[in-house]
């Protein structure tokens with residue numbers, strides 16, 4: 494996500510500790526029940542409570558990283574979708590994170606096919622641990638594989654040089670605060686999204702720059718730009 498207008502960004506070490514009395518809080522008169530859930534989330538963005546759906550380092554480490562396993566995992570995601578035949582998955586440690594709405598997203602490494610067949614009649618048994626239970630798991634598992642593949646192509650140490658020369662990151666929270674200070678209204682995070690899994694293509698002639706500029710012109714404080722290609726038809 495990207496901040497549109499920002500105050501000068503304080504460097505990380507100088508950032509004040511998160512407080513429970515952020516001035517992003519809505520004025521009392523605003524009924525949050527009338528606001529969309531995502532706008533409410535932005536209003537409450539004060540430190541730890543704003544934690545999005547992220548895994549802990551331990552959970553990330555539970556995911557196999559060897560390059561040959563990347564291939565297996567990529568194939569397994571496909572197999573999961575296609576209900577492929579195959580051997581049972583290796584039993585790897587499972588972890589999960591709780592989504593904002595209480596939906597469990599298991600950070601289960603995808604190491605094998607989603608089904609296998611047993612006995613003389615070849616009964617089809619689902620490898621439960623290798624089958625995404627909901628669309629969020631499917632997205633997260635697929636993203637894990639994509640990230641392994643991207644890291645293989647471009648290891649993090651090779652990004653260091655270009656990152657050192659990149660313009661400084663813009664301060665997302667400062668942009669929200671500045672908007673609130675300016676307008677006394679909830680700051681808006683506007684979403685640039687071509688498609689979604691539930692709604693399909695939202696905009697055929699999708700021009701993200703044009704859309705972003707229209708959002709800015711009409712008062713959005715920040716942008717959320719969907720870059721995932723598989724599920725949201727985005728790109729960098």
Ligand SMILES: O=C(O)c1ccccc1NCC(=O)[C@H](O)[C@H](O)COP(=O)(O)O
Nearest residue numbers: 494628629684689690691692717718719
């Ligand atoms: O819309 C869907 O079908 C959908 C399915 C699965 C996960 C999310 C879905 N929609 C929500 C969005 O598209 C969010 O707006 C998107 O994840 C961006 O979120 P954020 O990074 O917090 O801006």
